[in-house]
Amino acid sequence: MAPRKSGKWLLLIHQIPPKPNALRVKIWRRLQQVGAVAIKQSVYVMPCSEQSQEDLSWTLKAIVAGGGDGSIGIVRFVEGLADEQVIALFQTARKSDYQKIIQDANALLSDWSAGRIDPQDPAIRGAAQVSRLQRRFDEVAAIDFFHAPEHGTAEILIQDLTARLSGQSSNESAAMHTLDGLRGKTWVTRKNIFVDRIACGWLIRRFVDRSAVFIFVDADTHTPEPDQIRFDMFEGEYTHEGDRCTFEVMIQHFGLQDRGLVPLAEVIHDIDLKDTRYDRAETAGFNALLTGLAASQPEDGRRMTLGMQLIENLYAYFQRQKGKLTP
Structure with a gap:
């Protein structure tokens, strides 16, 4: 998703009962999955878009259904927190996600390049390993609203793995x-x-x-x-x-x-x-x-x-x- 140009953000402010703890964990995971980032305790922000509003609305419904409450608003940051700082929060969050993919991709490349493992050997399920990495990459890219720099590195490494898996004869x-x-x-x-x-x-x-x-x-x-x-x-x-x-x-x-x-x-x-x-x-x-x-x-x-x-x-x-x- 491209960065928003309007300077507007969606803000979710919520309260969750201390018990049961399962609800708190469920909401936290849900907010991670949709790409929201916390700017204060129980205050999450997302870029202003229809998809973001839908994601936060479903999250708020789950909060209310579990006995909590909250609200969603469209805001502009006038003083204190600047747009650039909010964008940096999103990029830092995605950096962490991409780095895990990069580390796993490099580990595979190291094994395959050293000849310890033949990626085309059906027994090692090389295709399944690359497929899992690609799926993780796609999930992160879908919530990478401000194109974290590590996106390109992860993408290239997965392309390299895919090429080695297929032999890359014609392209080589x-x-x-x-x-x-x-x-x-x-x-x-x-x-x-x-x-x-x-x-x-x-x-x-x-x-x-x-x-x-x-x-x-x-x-x-x-x-x-x-x-x-x-x-x-x-x-x-x-x-x-x-x-x-x-x-x-x-x-x-x-x-x-x-x-x-x-x-x-x-x-x-x-x-x-x-x-x-x-x-x-x-x-x-x-x-x-x-x-x-x-x-x-x-x-x-x-x-x-x-x-x-x-x-x-x-x-x-x-x-x-x-x-x-x-x-």
Whole structure:
């Protein structure tokens, strides 16, 4: 569901008898299921929508039927609690839900990648495990009213599991064909490179062409030649799309399925776009390293070489996290 634009919220204020305790537990679970969050004891908020009103109305009916009472109102927060703070409560709640899915998905990927388990072996019920994860993801996504950053990570990991379960033969062949056509090209980007362009250079060298050649140009005057591919440039073959940085776009276009790229892309995204969407613990430190590199290495070729080593180190760190790839 998209965030509401009106600044209005639905508020449920209720009282429940102390006994029986089963009613209190039932109502608490119901409010969790519909995605409501508490702003005070016995005061829950939801985005203002028809579905939210229906969910809260049924909850209130259950409260009254159990001997409690309450009311539902449409409110605006004028002082004290701000809309941004309420949205943060929703995102934090969903973050916790997604992190459990991410942890379980990474555990499966770790076992399947290490060869300890064959996901296609009927005895291990790989399809059932992925199906359960997908069902949990769908349930969380349905009440993720403000698109918590962890949504994308969980989604990608489940897609990776699904691909491994099916063998991914046709898609892998298509991806390899695409990458084959990119080898031997000259990669062109703007001068004074920083995080996104350095990360793209690393991605190209590691997954596309280990001998790739890079040139750094003035974007306003450069005329592309037939064997050149532009990245992170206006009208380039690979550049920002929507709210995704070029590194994220390349990962998708290249068809790369790699568990270490998921958290790495989140770090690159937040440094490049400065929107703290993922807010990973590693981001601030890595940003400091890259900023120091840019200050000490004015020459782009040298900066790319040293920057790619920093990217490689962070990638290796994420690869070894096993089931711990969460913010």
